[in-house]
Amino acid sequence: xxxxSKIAVAGLIVIATILAWNTAHLxxxxxxAATTKLLDVDATASAQxxxxxxxxxxxxxxxxxxxxxxxxxxxxxxxxxxxxxxHAALTRERLDGGSLLYTWTGKDPKAKPILLLAHMDxxxxxxxxxxxxxxxxxxxxxxxxxxxxxxxLDDKGNMVALLEGxxxxxxxxxxxxxxxxxxxxxxxxxxxxxxxxxxAALLKSRGVKAEFSLDEGGAITQGVIAxxxxxxxxxxxxxxxxxxxxxxxxxxxxxxxxxxxxxxxGDLARAVSRVQAKRMPGRLTPPVxxxxxxxxxxxxxxxxxxxxxxxxxxxxxxxxxSATPVSSALxxxxxxxxxxxxxxxxxxxxxxxxAVINFRLLPGDTVKDVEAHLRDVIDDEHIEIAIDGxxxxxxxxxxxxxxxxxxxxxxTVNQVFPExxxxxGIVTGATDNRHYTDVFESRYNFSPSLYRPEDxxxxxxxxxxxAVQSYVGMIRFYAHLIQNAAGLQ
Numbered sequence: 001x002x003x004x005s006k007i008a009v010a011g012l013i014v015i016a017t018i019l020a021w022n023t024a025h026l027x028x029x030x031x032x033a034a035t036t037k038l039l040d041v042d043a044t045a046s047a048q049x050x051x052x053x054x055x056x057x058x059x060x061x062x063x064x065x066x067x068x069x070x071x072x073x074x075x076x077x078x079x080x081x082x083x084x085x086x087h088a089a090l091t092r093e094r095l096d097g098g099s100l101l102y103t104w105t106g107k108d109p110k111a112k113p114i115l116l117l118a119h120m121d122x123x124x125x126x127x128x129x130x131x132x133x134x135x136x137x138x139x140x141x142x143x144x145x146x147x148x149x150x151x152x153l154d155d156k157g158n159m160v161a162l163l164e165g166x167x168x169x170x171x172x173x174x175x176x177x178x179x180x181x182x183x184x185x186x187x188x189x190x191x192x193x194x195x196x197x198x199x200a201a202l203l204k205s206r207g208v209k210a211e212f213s214l215d216e217g218g219a220i221t222q223g224v225i226a227x228x229x230x231x232x233x234x235x236x237x238x239x240x241x242x243x244x245x246x247x248x249x250x251x252x253x254x255x256x257x258x259x260x261x262x263x264x265x266g267d268l269a270r271a272v273s274r275v276q277a278k279r280m281p282g283r284l285t286p287p288v289x290x291x292x293x294x295x296x297x298x299x300x301x302x303x304x305x306x307x308x309x310x311x312x313x314x315x316x317x318x319x320x321x322s323a324t325p326v327s328s329a330l331x332x333x334x335x336x337x338x339x340x341x342x343x344x345x346x347x348x349x350x351x352x353x354x355a356v357i358n359f360r361l362l363p364g365d366t367v368k369d370v371e372a373h374l375r376d377v378i379d380d381e382h383i384e385i386a387i388d389g390x391x392x393x394x395x396x397x398x399x400x401x402x403x404x405x406x407x408x409x410x411x412t413v414n415q416v417f418p419e420x421x422x423x424x425g426i427v428t429g430a431t432d433n434r435h436y437t438d439v440f441e442s443r444y445n446f447s448p449s450l451y452r453p454e455d456x457x458x459x460x461x462x463x464x465x466x467a468v469q470s471y472v473g474m475i476r477f478y479a480h481l482i483q484n485a486a487g488l489q
Contacts, residue, residue, distance in 0.1 A: 036415040039168060039476045046475060047147050047468045049082050050160045051140030054149035058098075060121040060189040072098030072186055075120055083163045085170040090182075093202075098186035099195040101202070104166065104176055106486060111178035113208060114485050115440055116478070117215035117432055118159035119188035119195070122151040123460050132462035146465040154459045155216050157466050157474060158447055159184050165479035176486035181210065188432045191391045196432035203439045210440040212405035214481070215433035217445025220420055223453050224326070227299040231420040233413045235406065236445035237287045239427040239434055240329075241361030241395035244338070245374060246354055246388035247271050253351040264353040265342050271378045272337050272355050278377045280370070282318040282332040284310065285363050287398055287424045291330075294423045329428040333365045356388050360428055363395040393434055399442040405485075409444055412481045416448065416473055448477035 056075045061067055076094060080087045091103040098120070106113070125137045135141040135148035142148070151157070162182060181203065185195030218234035225232055249271070251264040284292075289310070296307035306313045306320075321327040328334070335357060342353030359370050367387070374385050400406065401424050410422045427433075427445045436443070450470045458464045 036480065038416065039165075039479045041164070041168070041472045041475050043468055043472050046164050047142050047471060049164070050152070050157060050466075050471060051142055051147050051149070052078060052082070053156050053160050054140040054147070054151050055138055057138045057150075058121050058186070059124050060187050061124065062190055064187075064190070064194075067187075069098060072120065076100060079160075079163060083167045086163055086166050089170050090166070095195070095198050095202070097194045097198075099199055100182075100184040100186075101199050102182035102184075104180040104182070106176040106178040106180065108177050109179075112211035112441070113179040113181055115181045115183060115203075115208075115210040115213040115436060116162055116481075117183050117185075117196075117213060117436070118162060119155045119185040119192075119216075119432060120159060121186050121189050122154065122156065123189050125150060125462075129462050134463055135465075137462075137464070142468070145469070146467050147471060148463070148465045150464050152464050152466040153447075153449065153455070154464070155188070155447075157449065157471060158216055161448075161471065161474035162478045164475040165477075165482060168475070169479055169482060174483070174487075176482065178211075178486045180482060180486055181208070183432075183436075185432045191430075192432045192435050193390070196435040200436045200439055203436075208439050210436075212399075212403075212442040212444060213433055213436050213440040214409065215431045215443070215445050216447045217427035217429070217431050217433065218425060219447045220417060220450045221452070222450065224451065224456070225295065227303050228295055228421070230298060231417065231450065232295065233417060233420040233422050233448075234291070234425045234446070235401075235409050235413070235422060236425045236427045237401050237406070238285075238363050238398040239396040239431060239443075239445065240333075240363070240429075241365070241367070241393050242359075242430045243361065243367045243370060243392045244356050244358045244388045245371065246356050246384075246386050247275075247374075247378070248352065248354040248384040248386075249382065250352050250384075251349070254349045256347040256349055259349060264350050267380065267382060268340075268342065268353040268355055271380060271383045272340075272357070274377050274379075275335060275357060275374060276337060279335050280333040280359075280362075280365065280373055282322055282328070283362075283364075284314055284318065284331060285398070285426065287363070287401070287426050288330050290401055290424045295421065298421065329360065330426060331362070333362045333370060334360045334428075336360075360430075361395045363398055363426065366394060367392060391430070393430070396434055396437070396443065399444060403442055405442045406444065408485045409446065409481065412477055412484050413446075413448070415480055415484075416477045448474045 056071055058071045058075050093101045137150045140149045183199045185192050187195045218236040220231050220233045222231040249264040249267040292307045296304050306317050318331050321331050337355055337357045339356035343350040413422050433443050
């Protein structure tokens with residue numbers, strides 16, 4: 001054997017040894033026994049209370065003048081009637097527009113408070129899709145083991161489950177050691193500018209600095225992550241940023257029978273095509289790296305080798321994760337053309353055409369980075385590029401998954417859902433949590449409900465529903481979280 005061949009073989013042996021050693025030294029997946037006596041929950045009564053809240057159509061519309069504030073009035077009254085102990089023991093403030101801020105004063109005024117978030121508003125039902133619903137979208141029907149209707153998953157389920165947990169703890173004589181804030185926004189689905197933003201400003205003005213906040217965003221999924229059969233409880237430690245850019249092309253108008261070589265529509269189409277063809281580069285962030293560390297022991301051998309040797313295989317791993325929309329969103333700032341507008345008649349050349357492209361920013365990328373990327377990729381001085389809309393936000397800071405706050409959330413998941421693997425990750429959408437940056441030390445996103453692959457389309461889609469037993473788990477989670485975070489030591 002030639003010397004170079006011997007060196008190559010030796011090199012392969014060394015690499016194989018390193019890969020095998022790294023794979024063997026992945027952290028073992030944790031298993032947990034349910035040793036905690038779980039909260040007793042009246043499943044029938046609690047399901048009926050959520051159903052009643054669903055029947056009140058607290059819909060957010062982009063045009064705020066279309067919002068029926070009377071529905072939010074009705075929901076506030078409904079909550080007061082159905083959770084009397086909560087409304088007797090906690091201070092409730094109703095902000096302009098309908099947002100609700102509850103304060104549960106703790107025994108120790110020096111202890112840092114915690115902040116638990118949810119929202120009352122829901123998205124509209126897309127016109128023409130009503131017949132796709134097995135049960136009408138605001139029926140609140142309880143059938144086939146599910147509670148049906150808009151808001152069951154996003155996000156009245158969380159809000160009412162939180163109140164169920166508080167009501168039950170109060171009935172048991174529980175008083176928290178630290179103050180707990182419950183903040184329920186009324187316009188999360190349209191940006192939270194009048195709800196969460198104002199509640200956050202009010203808390204800041206009072207000098208509130210919560211040890212941690214918890215909002216929707218993560219969930220318990222099963223069958224969603226390739227190669228992992230067990231349920232995965234994703235406690236998100238960061239949230240992607242949000243910005244939309246408008247691309248505008250202008251040209252001389254005229255008759256379509258004598259078109260010039262360049263038109264507004266053609267120029268715009270070329271720009272959008274370039275942007276979509278060249279996405280922003282992918283990479284592994286710390287939250288995703290930890291997610292892979294936690295889930296790797298449950299994966300097949302070939303994937304474990306990839307996970308354990310990211311120093312060598314990161315480009316391959318990023319490429320593999322880029323193959324599906326769900327995992328691609330975890331490794332890059334996403335590019336989504338969402339609006340195209342041009343023309344008034346088929347034989348008239350438009351003088352203006354524009355497109356809106358939405359970006360969700362990976363931690364580490366900024367709005368300025370996205371704009372620079374657009375200008376570089378489009379490379380056309382005739383295309384105007386400007387931020388569109390008002391929902392501009394940078395990616396959130398990354399919270400520590402080794403903190404005491406994360407440990408409390410993880411402990412609660414292990415108690416209530418002992419079969420689930422606890423992981424980290426990044427919220428790919430936008431939540432109210434981003435508005436409270438000035439009033440918390442750490443922020444996390446987790447919704448304690450089970451999603452299977454077929455459930456992902458139900459959020460903002462047809463047939464939104466939650467299983468009654470899954471809802472019971474949500475109530476237990478919030479009650480035990482409060483006990484773990486604010487019980488007397």
